[in-house]
Structures are given as structure tokens and as C-alpha cells.
Amino acid sequence: MTLFPLILLAFGLALIGWLVARARAARLQSSGRERLHSLPGQHGWYVAMWIAAPTLIFIAFWSWLSPALVVDAVLATPEAAQLPAAGFERQAILGEARALAGTEGLGAFNPLAETLAPAFEVYIARYAWIGTGIAVLLAFAGGAYAFTRIAPAFRARTQVERGVMLMLLVASLIAILTTLGIFLSLLFESARFFSIVSITDFLFGTVWSPQVISERDPGATLGAVPLFWGTFFIGAVIAMAVAIPLGLMSAIYLTQYAAPAVRRWMKPLLEILAGVPTVVYGYFAALTVGPALRDFAALLGFPYASSESALAAGLVMGVMIIPFVSSMADDSIAAVPTSMRDGSLAMGATTSETIGRVLLPAALPGVVAGILLAVSRAIGETMIVVMAASGAANITLNPMESATTVTKQIVDLLTGEAEFDSPKTLAAFALGLTLFVITFLLNIVALRVVKRYREAYE
Amino acid sequence: MSSTLVPEVPVTNGREPAERAPTDWKTHAMQSRIRKRYAAERRFRLLGLGAVALSAAFLVFLLGTMLINGAGGFVRTEIALPLDFPALSLDVEREQLAQRGADLALAGAGLQNAVGVAAVSAFGDEGEDYLADNAWLTVREAIKDDPSILDRRVTIAVPASSRIHLAATDDAEPAIEAAAARLNAAGALTRGFNWSFLTGSDSTDPTSAGIWGALKGSLLTMAVTLALAFPIGVLSAIYLEEYAPKNRWTDLIEVSINNLAAVPSIIFGLLGLAVFLGTFNMPRSAPIVGGLTLALMIMPVIVIAGRNAIKAVPPSIRDAALGVGASRVQVVFHHVLPLALPGILTGTIIGMARALGETAPLLMIGMRAFIGSAPEDLASPATVLPVQIFLWSDQVSSGFVEKTSAAIIVLLVFLLAMNALAIYLRNRFETRW
Numbered sequence: 102m103t104l105f106p107l108i109l110l111a112f113g114l115a116l117i118g119w120l121v122a123r124a125r126a127a128r129l130q131s132s133g134r135e136r137l138h139s140l141p142g143q144h145g146w147y148v149a150m151w152i153a154a155p156t157l158i159f160i161a162f163w164s165w166l167s168p169a170l171v172v173d174a175v176l177a178t179p180e181a182a183q184l185p186a187a188g189f190e191r192q193a194i195l196g197e198a199r200a201l202a203g204t205e206g207l208g209a210f211n212p213l214a215e216t217l218a219p220a221f222e223v224y225i226a227r228y229a230w231i232g233t234g235i236a237v238l239l240a241f242a243g244g245a246y247a248f249t250r251i252a253p254a255f256r257a258r259t260q261v262e263r264g265v266m267l268m269l270l271v272a273s274l275i276a277i278l279t280t281l282g283i284f285l286s287l288l289f290e291s292a293r294f295f296s297i298v299s300i301t302d303f304l305f306g307t308v309w310s311p312q313v314i315s316e317r318d319p320g321a322t323l324g325a326v327p328l329f330w331g332t333f334f335i336g337a338v339i340a341m342a343v344a345i346p347l348g349l350m351s352a353i354y355l356t357q358y359a360a361p362a363v364r365r366w367m368k369p370l371l372e373i374l375a376g377v378p379t380v381v382y383g384y385f386a387a388l389t390v391g392p393a394l395r396d397f398a399a400l401l402g403f404p405y406a407s408s409e410s411a412l413a414a415g416l417v418m419g420v421m422i423i424p425f426v427s428s429m430a431d432d433s434i435a436a437v438p439t440s441m442r443d444g445s446l447a448m449g450a451t452t453s454e455t456i457g458r459v460l461l462p463a464a465l466p467g468v469v470a471g472i473l474l475a476v477s478r479a480i481g482e483t484m485i486v487v488m489a490a491s492g493a494a495n496i497t498l499n500p501m502e503s504a505t506t507v508t509k510q511i512v513d514l515l516t517g518e519a520e521f522d523s524p525k526t527l528a529a530f531a532l533g534l535t536l537f538v539i540t541f542l543l544n545i546v547a548l549r550v551v552k553r554y555r556e557a558y559e
Numbered sequence: 560m561s562s563t564l565v566p567e568v569p570v571t572n573g574r575e576p577a578e579r580a581p582t583d584w585k586t587h588a589m590q591s592r593i594r595k596r597y598a599a600e601r602r603f604r605l606l607g608l609g610a611v612a613l614s615a616a617f618l619v620f621l622l623g624t625m626l627i628n629g630a631g632g633f634v635r636t637e638i639a640l641p642l643d644f645p646a647l648s649l650d651v652e653r654e655q656l657a658q659r660g661a662d663l664a665l666a667g668a669g670l671q672n673a674v675g676v677a678a679v680s681a682f683g684d685e686g687e688d689y690l691a692d693n694a695w696l697t698v699r700e701a702i703k704d705d706p707s708i709l710d711r712r713v714t715i716a717v718p719a720s721s722r723i724h725l726a727a728t729d730d731a732e733p734a735i736e737a738a739a740a741r742l743n744a745a746g747a748l749t750r751g752f753n754w755s756f757l758t759g760s761d762s763t764d765p766t767s768a769g770i771w772g773a774l775k776g777s778l779l780t781m782a783v784t785l786a787l788a789f790p791i792g793v794l795s796a797i798y799l800e801e802y803a804p805k806n807r808w809t810d811l812i813e814v815s816i817n818n819l820a821a822v823p824s825i826i827f828g829l830l831g832l833a834v835f836l837g838t839f840n841m842p843r844s845a846p847i848v849g850g851l852t853l854a855l856m857i858m859p860v861i862v863i864a865g866r867n868a869i870k871a872v873p874p875s876i877r878d879a880a881l882g883v884g885a886s887r888v889q890v891v892f893h894h895v896l897p898l899a900l901p902g903i904l905t906g907t908i909i910g911m912a913r914a915l916g917e918t919a920p921l922l923m924i925g926m927r928a929f930i931g932s933a934p935e936d937l938a939s940p941a942t943v944l945p946v947q948i949f950l951w952s953d954q955v956s957s958g959f960v961e962k963t964s965a966a967i968i969v970l971l972v973f974l975l976a977m978n979a980l981a982i983y984l985r986n987r988f989e990t991r992w
Contacts, residue, residue, distance in 0.1 A: 273795030354607025378916025453603035481823020483919035
């Protein structure tokens with residue numbers, strides 16, 4: 102049986118266990134010799150827990166283990182002796198044979214795959230039945246154990262609640278596991294990359310051209326400085342030049358000047374900008390903004406105008422970040438105590454003088470933290486630069502020229518059909534690690550500042 | 560500068576302030592200073608208004624461009640093609656048409672060629688180019704519906720090629736423009752809603768490309784995401800908000816969650832590539848892997864929204880439940896959670912909307928292949944709506960421009976519906992304590 106019917110089976114058995122155990126506990130209660138410690142439903146949950154938990158854990162374990170067992174069994178068949186010894190072709194044939202198993206009448210690309218397919222079919226079915234058998238056995242064993250414990254004095258509720266607490270704890274540990282998983286997987290692949298290319302070549306080299314990697318000195322064309330510069334230039338300079346003034350001024354206008362009705366309508370409207378998927382921005386940048394800017398630059402007489410300019414990507418990215426900056430600024434301005442604002446106005450300052458000399462200085466830490474978060478978002482943004490920026494790694498200050506970013510290069514490196522172990526593929530993970538570390542630091546600093554700032558006015 | 564606004568008060572060392580004449584606001588200097596300050600005030604205010612207006616204008620321009628470009632994608636141009644079946648002499652047995660092999664029989668009888676011949680005889684030498692590549696499929700369906708048309712002359716509306724379609728709706732090369740005008744004058748061109756756009760899958764021919772395959776891929780992926788992220792997110796929100804002791808471990812969990820919410824999405828794609836594909840050998844481009852990756856991505860969003868919703872439930876409810884003898888688990892699952900549910904659901908829908916629009920992590924796990932049919936199950940190769948938009952945007956053929964924008968419109972409609980649902984839930988069920 103495949104995964105989903107198995108999971109359904111586990112839940113079905115648990116439901117039956119729940120009903121039976123509840124009925125049994127209810128009968129104990131109505132026979133009335135002794136008072137039950139727990140409600141009949143809680144006895145039901147206890148049995149259901151004992152059925153579902155071991156079965157589901159086994160299913161998870163089995164779905165991870167059984168494909169390997171199937172392959173081992175198939176490799177032991179006489180037909181498998183003709184397989185090439187190792188490497189890509191062997192994997193491809195095995196994969197094709199597995200895909201052929203269970204589908205009828207499809208021709209195979211590789212004749213060997215066709216001879217292996219029946220073996221796959223047999224062993225997949227066999228291991229599926231073994232798995233189902235063990236799962237049912239486990240369910241009955243767990244259920245039977247729990248069922249024998251049903252007694253008036255049995256503290257089913259305490260046991261169930263202990264189980265619930267364990268479940269809650271496990272659920273919240275998944276966040277740590279994810280962070281750890283990200284960090285370790287990036288670190289592991291990067292370590293393999295840095296065993297081929299030296300870390301100084303990567304971090305300080307100024308030539309990035311992964312299309313030509315020489316065997317002798319792979320680090321010579323894998324210097325990431327142009328990418329770091331492009332990322333910084335597009336995400337932290339051009340995008341912020343758009344997002345900070347527009348976002349900050351929008352927040353100020355909407356909180357300090359706008360009539361409540363205007364604010365009620367304009368704020369959600371601007372938030373839509375943040376809800377538009379990035380692929381839409383990317384398409385917009387590539388199709389409309391890029392060519393328009395190129396024509397405009399050509400009109401002004403720029404020599405190297407490109408339709409994949411850094412400006413097009415940065416501009417559109419800035420628009421995307423506006424609501425982000427504006428809502429952070431909104432929050433920090435709103436957190437400044439009203440008494441400070443009222444005091445300034447009462448002294449005769451105009452609203453703009455109050456904003457410029459009282460509110461903004463007081464809200465500055467929050468605003469700066471918001472901008473840091475916005476930068477971290479901009480440099481991690483992928484689709485806009487993938488679609489609108491170019492792949493040419495230049496170190497340039499001219500926004501009309503093309504520049505490339507870390508995220509764009511990660512996508513480019515990983516979408517070719519290269520092997521998993523080549524320095525080209527592994528370089529993507531090294532770039533990913535760099536990106537992760539930088540955004541992680543930006544986030545930690547920004548969240549710290551926001552927290553401390555909030556405490557200052559509370 | 561403040562010293563210039565108000566006349567300076569002499570330092571008095573704690574004694575009575577020195578006498579000075581009251582400020583004369585009527586003087587010319589004072590009046591012009593006030594005028595300057597008010598002008599600055601107005602300028603600042605206009606600047607703010609301008610920022611809001613400019614941002615809103617960007618939005619309108621963005622959506623307007625997509626709407627104008629994409630409207631054509633929902634329309635298709637059809638050509639009324641006269642077919643003289645007796646003259647075309649298709650070699651087809653009538654009995655075969657009633658059976659399951661009808662498609663094969665008609666294809667074997669050279670129907671595709673015959674349609675081309677009919678187009679040439681009707682519209683001249685280039686007639687075949689006026690029809691879409693899949694025009695003969697429409698004819699095939701018509702024959703299967705009513706085999707008797709094989710004995711007579713009929714006119715069937717078939718999809719026009721994307722060049723004719725573009726010429727009929729937009730500017731194009733003069734030659735094609737003239738051909739379209741000629742067809743139009745002959746009354747052969749009609750336009751209708753393009754149902755095949757909503758029901759078809761990806762194709763190399765823009766006229767027959769549809770989004771159903773990508774949409775189904777998106778729905779399957781979202782189902783996996785929701786099934787994983789919602790329970791795990793809610794459970795960990797409950798733990799952190801209601802039960803977690805304050806210690807180093809729970810601090811670590813909190814920091815992890817807050818950071819995960821801000822980690823770039825492409826990093827989650829790298830995680831999916833290294834862990835789900837690399838370590839666990841799960842199938843490439845499958846909705847289940849996409850769903851797992853996106854679930855990890857939006858789980859922190861759900862946890863944060865869930866914690867805020869749980870925090871908003873007043874302590875008096877917990878105290879009352881504890882007071883009548885409920886256990887701590889019962890307090891949460893019977894009382895706090897139902898009250899917090901609208902807030903949790905709102906956060907979940909917003910997180911799901913984010914996952915639905917996400918592209919980059921799915922590119923990393925290989926969901927960018929050309930998939931010509933809708934995915935069958937969670938493990939079969941699939942693509943999703945945003946990735947389909949990305950793939951079409953790369954196509955050279957100009958017919959894909961309006962298809963891309965039309966797909967964007969469909970995606971935006973879904974996102975809008977989800978956000979509207981979130982707003983409705985919030986307004987309908989939110990309780991202020």
C-alpha cells in the first residue's frame with residue numbers, strides 16, 4: 102500500500118480503538134461499582150493514541166527505508182547483473198525501471214529498464230504488503246496494551262495529557278530542526294565546495310564566470326565579489342533609494358495628515374503591493390520597465406544602456422519593498438508617546454516640524470531596524486533579479502549597466518543539468534550559506550533593536 | 560534653529576527672569592518667518608501626499624499593464640474553415656468512429672493533412688499557417704460528435720494560429736495583418752472565450768497552452784503545505800504561548816521562529832534540494848516535495864499569527880476554566896483555542912497566499928520542467944502557477960506574452976480571493992475583549 106492509504110488506515114484503526122475503548126469505559130461507569138477516574142472519552146483517546154502513535158512513526162520510518170530495500174532486492178536478481186557498474190547511467194536505468202513498474206504499455210528508452218521493471222513491480226508490491234502487515238500488527242499490539250489498562254482507577258486523562266504535551270513540544274522543536282537543517286545542509290555542501298576552491302579565492306576573488314571553470318585552478322573564475330557588489334548595489338542602494346523615501350513619507354502622511362477615511366482605504370491598498378507575487382514584479386520589470394529604461398537611457402546618450410540594467414531590477418524591487426518600510430515606520434511612529442507629539446505642537450511647532458524634530462528622532466531606532474529588515478528582504482529577493490537582471494557579473498557604479506546578484510547566480514547555477522558534485526553546483530550552496538549568514542545577522546540585529554526600542558517606551 | 564523662532568530668554572541664575580518686551584508678531588520679519596514655516600509645512604504635506612500617490616500609481620500601472628496585456632489571453636480567434644469531406648476522401652471506417660480507437664483511426668487516416676489541404680483550398684497557399692497547430696483536433700472532435708458530417712460539406716470553427724490572433728487583436732507584420740483583414744472581410748473570423756486556456760496544460764504552441772496543469776499542481780502543492788504547516792504551526796504556537804517554561808531552550812525556539820520568518824525563500828529551496836532530494840531521494844518536481852518545502856517556509860508565519868491570536872484571548876477565560884476544575888490541556892483545547900481560531904485561520908490564509916505566489920524555492924527543487932499534462936498524484940512531475948508564469952515569460956514566441964499576463968491575472972484573482980476571505984473572517988469572527 103502506498104503512503105496515503107496507510108496513513109488513512111492508521112487513523113481509521115485509531116478511530117475504531119477510540120470508539121471501542123469509550124464504549125468499554127462507559128460500560129464500566131454504568132455498572133457503577135466504582136467511580137471512574139477519567140471520562141470515557143479520555144479512555145478512548147488513550148487507546149487511540151496508543152494505536153496511532155507507533156503506527157504513524159513506523160509508517161514514516163518505513164516510507165524512508167522501503168525504497169532502498171526494494172532497490173537492494175532488485176539488484177540481487179539475475180537481470181541486474183547487466184547493469185553498468187556505477188554512476189549516472191546506472192541510476193538513470195534504475196529510475197526508469199521504477200517508473201515503468203506499474204504502468205502498462207509504455208515503451209522504455211533503455212531496453213535494460215524494461216527487463217528490470219517486472220522485478221521492481223514484484224518487490225514494490227511485496228514490501229508494500231510487508232509494511233502494511235507490520236503497521237496493522239503494531240496498531241493491534243498498541244491498542245491491545247492500552248485496552249487492557251482500562252480500569253476505573255486508571256488515570257487515562259493524565260496519560261493523554263502527557264502525550265499531548267509531548268506532541269506540542271515536538272511540534273515546536275520542528276522550528277529549531279528547520280533552522281539546524283538549513284544551516285547544516287548549507288554548511289555540509291559548502292564544506293565540499295571549499296575543499297575544492299579556497300575560501301579566500303571565493304570571498305575575495307573579483308572574477309565570476311562559472312561557465313569556464315578550469316580543472317587546475319577552479320577558484321580563479323569563482324570569485325564572488327562582483328556578486329556581492331551587485332547584490333548590495335541593486336538591493337541595498339537602488340531599491341532602498343526608492344523604498345525609503347516613498348515608504349517613509351507614505352507612512353508619515355498616512356499617520357499624521359490623512360483623514361481617517363483616506364487612511365482606511367490607502368493603507369490596505371499599499372499593502373497590496375506587498376502581496377503581489379514576486380514573479381509578477383519580475384515579469385513587469387523584464388517586459389515593461391527594463392526596455393523603457395533602456396530607451397530612456399539611450400535618449401540621454403548613455404553608451405552602455407542594457408535592457409537588463411541594475412536600475413530596472415532595483416527600481417521594481419524598491420516598489421515591492423515600499424509597504425514593508427512603510428508599515429515598519431508606521432509602527433515605530435505610533436509607538437512614540439502622544440505626550441511628546443502634543444508637547445511639541447503645544448509649543449507652536451508646525452506638524453512637519455514636530456515630525457522632523459520630535460517624532461522621527463524618537464522613532465529612529467525602530468525605523469532603522471525596519472530598514473535593516475527591508476534590506477535583508479531585498480538582498481534575498483530572487484525572482485525579480487532572475488527575470489530582470491543579467492547574468493554578467495560587473496563591478497560598476499553605473500545603474501544603467503548590467504549587474505548580477507547572489508540569488509540570481511544560485512538559480513542559474515542550479516538549473517543547468519550539471520552533476521551534483523561539480524564545483525559549479527556546490528558554489529550555489531556556498532553562495533546560499535553566505536546569503537543565509539548575512540540575512541541572519543541583519544535579522545538578529547534588527548529584531549534586537551526593535552525589541553529594545555519597544556521596551557524603552559513601554 | 561529653535562533659537563531663531565523665539566526670542567532668547569536671558570540666563571537668570573534662578574532669580575526672576577529679566578524683563579523683555581513681548582514679541583511683536585505683526586512685524587514684517589516675524590510675518591515672513593511664519594509664512595516660510597507654513598510654506599515648508601505645505602511642501603512637506605504635499606511631499607507625503609505625493610509619496611502615497613506615487614506608490615498607488617505604481618500599483619495601478621502594474622495591475623493595469625497586466626490586465627491590458629492579459630485580456631487577450633482569455634480570448635481566442637476562430638476561423639470558419641469550410642471542409643468538403645467527400646472531396647478530401649478520408650479513409651475511415653464508420654464503425655471505428657463509435658469505438659474507443661476513433662482518435663487513432665482519424666489520425667491514421669491523415670485528418671491533420673486533410674485539414675491543411677482544406678485550409679489551402681479555402682484561403683490560398685498560406686492557408687495552413689492561418690490555423691493553429693491543434694486545429695485538426697477540433698475537427699476530430701466534431702467528427703466524433705457527428706460522424707455523418709463526413710458525407711457532406713460543413714464549416715467548422717477552428718482555432719486560428721497565434722499570428723492571425725495577434726493580427727486580429729493587435730499590431731503585427733503587414734503581410735499577416737492583410738491576411739487577417741481579408742479573412743475578417745470574408746466573415747471567417749470569430750472570437751470567443753478561450754476555454755482551452757482554463758482546461759489545457761502547457762504546450763509549445765501558445766494558442767493551445769493552458770493553465771489547468773499548473774493550477775492543479777498548485778492545488779496539490781498547497782494541500783500538502785496546509786496539511787503539514789497548519790497543525791504543526793498551531794501546536795507549536797500553543798506550546799510557546801501557553802505551556803513553555805521560560806528557559807534557554809524556549810528562547811532558542813523563539814529566536815529560530817522569528818528568524819525563519821525572515822530567511823529568504825530561496826534558502827528554503829536549497830534546503831529542499833539538499834535534504835528532500837539529496838538525502839531522502841524524493842522524486843524531483845513532485846508536488847509533495849514542493850509542499851514540504853513551502854510548509855517549512857510558512858510555518859513560522861502561522862506560528863507568529865497563532866501566538867498573537869492566543870495572546871489576545873483574555874486571561875479571565877483561562878482563570879474561569881481552571882476555576883471550575885478543567886485541566887491545563889482542557890483549558891486550552893476547550894476554551895482558548897476555539898476563541899483564537901479566527902485569528903489563527905486569518906494568519907494561515909495569509910501564509911498560504913504567500914506560498915501560492917512563491918516561485919524561487921520551487922525552481923530549486925526542479926519544478927521548472929516542461930510538463931504537458933496535469934499531474935496525476937503527489938509524486939508525479941508537476942509545475943505550479945507562478946513557475947508556469949516564469950516559464951512562459953521566457954518563451955520567445957510572441958503569443959506567450961498575453962498568455963503570461965492572463966496566467967498572472969488568474970494567479971492574482973486567487974490571491975485576492977484568499978485575502979478577501981481572510982479579511983472577511985477577521986471582521987466576522989474577531990472579538991474585541
